[in-house]
Amino acid sequence: MIFSRIQLKNWKNFKDVDVQLNNRMFVIGPNAAGKSNFLDVFNFLSDVASDGLEKAVNSRNGVSALRCLAARKVTDISIKVWIDDVWTYELVIKGKKGTEPRVEKEVVRKQYKKSSRAIISRPDKEDKKDSERLTQTALEQVNANKPFREVATFFKTVSYRHILPQVVRSPRDFSPVSVTDDPFGRDLVSQIWNTPSRTRKSRLKKINDVLQIAVPQLSDLTVDMDQPTGLAHLETRYQHWRLHGARQNEAAFSDGTLRLLALLWSLLETGGPLLLEEPELSLHDEIVRQLPAMFAKLDRGRKRTTRQVIISTHSYAMLEDPGVGPGEVLILAPGDNGTEVNPPEDTDIEIMQESGLSVAEYLLPKTNPHNATRLTLFDYDS
C-alpha cells in the first residue's frame, strides 16, 4: 500500500498543500523550507494510530506548534490522505494554545467500483451526546477502527529514519531508555540482534556484500551479544598490516559506514512507507549515485509488498540519476504564505523530457538559496 495523494491545511510550514505521490518521491527545497515537517505528517498519522492523538500532538509540543504561522485566521489543522486511491482518511484537529487537541472532523471513505462510501464520519450522534469522545480519534481505538483496520495498520507501518551515528555508537548517552519508533538509530544494533536469526544472517550477508564495495577494508559483518553487559554489538574485520586484521565494533565505525549500514538495514526491513531524511549524509558521491536505484528496488511491482519511499535530499549526485523522473519530485518553495509544495510545472517537465536534463541539472538549481555565494564574505572580526 502507498500514500497516493496528500492534502494539508495549516500543518506546520504548510498553509495549503495538495499533491499526488508515487512509489518513490524525492522532496527537494532550500534549508528550513519544511522538508522534515512534510515527512513528519506521515509519521504523525503513524503516531496517532499507535499512541493516540493526545500523545502524538504533545510529543510535537502541542497544537499551537503544529499550526502554520502563515495561516492567521484558521486555527484548525487538516490532514487528508489517499491510500492506493481506495481509502481516504481525513482528520481535522481543533485546538487552542494550552488546551488538549480535539477531533473537529474525522472521515474515512472507501472507494468501491462505482462510488465511494463513508465508513466513519465524525462527529456523529454519539460524539454530540458525549463531547469527551472527541479527545480521541477512531483511528487509535481498536473497537472504532475495526471497519478500516487496514488503514490503521498501514499507518503504523510507516517508519522514519534519520540515523545519527553518534546515537548508534553510544545509545545510552543519547537516552537511557528506548525511544518511540527509534528514528535516530538508538536501538539499531539491538534491533538487528533481535531479528530472527535466519532473516538476520541473510540481511547481514547482503549488507556485507555492499560494504565490501563501499568500504573495502571491512569484511565479515556479524552481530553478537556481549554477555556481561547484555548489549548487542556489530563487529567487522578490519584489514590492516596484520595478517588477520583486527575486529572492530560499531563504536569504531566511521559515520559513513554506520549511516550506510543503517540505510541498508532499513531498506531490507519489511514494512510500510519509509521516510528517509537526507540519506546522502556522510556518504561518498559515488555511493550516493547508487541510492536511487536501490530505493527503486523497494517497488516490487505488486501493491501488497511494495514499500513507498519518501526521501528528503539536497544531493546533486543522487538526483543526477537519469532514472529519477520529474514525476517523482516534489519541490518545496518557502514564501510569505508558508511553504508551497508542488510537483514540477508542465513546462519544466516538457523541457526536461526534450533536453534530457536530469533533476539535478534542471530542478535542483531552482531550489538554490539566492546569494548563497555571499556566505563566504562572512566576516569573523567583530
Place this chain on the structure above:
Amino acid sequence: MIVDLVLEGHLEEPVAQKIVTYCGHEIGTSFGKKGFGYVKKSAHKYHSITKAGKAVFVLTDFMDTKCACIVEACEQYLTNHVGHPNDTFLLRFTVAELESWLMADRNGISNYLGIQSNRVPAQPDNEADPKQTLVNLARRSRNNEIKRAIIPDAKHGGSVGPNYRPIMQKYVEEVWDIDAAQQNSPSLARCINRLKVLD
C-alpha cells in the same frame, strides 16, 4: 525578459547577473557551475528552455575551448547539436577568460587591488592567461587582505588564493563598472550589444 543562466563557475554568476540586469532583463535560474567541461558537454541541452519563452545566456571562457575561433567553438558547443538555435539562446565566450572582463574596468580593479592603474593591461582580451595576470597584479598590492585572498600559497599548489572567489565576487558586485569595462574589452561589448537587443 527573464534570462536563465548556464555558467561555467561560481564567479560567473554575479558577473552574468550584473550584465543581465544592466541590459534591462530579469535574472532567472543559474544552472551548471560545474566547470568548462560541463558547459561544453551540456550547454546545448538548455536550448529547450527557450521554447518556454525564456532566454538563456550561456557564459564560459573561450580559453578553455581549445578552439581556433569562436565560430568553431559555437559549432562544437551548440549548432552541432541543435542546428539553428533560437535567437533567445545566447552562447557567449569571455575572451580570453572571465578575468579579462574583470580587469577591463582598469580604474575599478586598480583601486580595488590597491595598485597603479597603468599596471593593468590595456587590452585584457589579448592576455594569454588573464587569471595569472590578475594574480600577478595582486602581488603588487599594498593591501594585505587582498594579497592573502588572491595570491596562492606555493605549498598548496592551487592556481589562486583561498579567498579568491569571494573577494572577486565582492569586486564584481560593488565596484566593477560595466560601462568602463566594455570600453576595453571588445568581447564584453559584443556580449552586451547582443543581450540588449534580446526581446
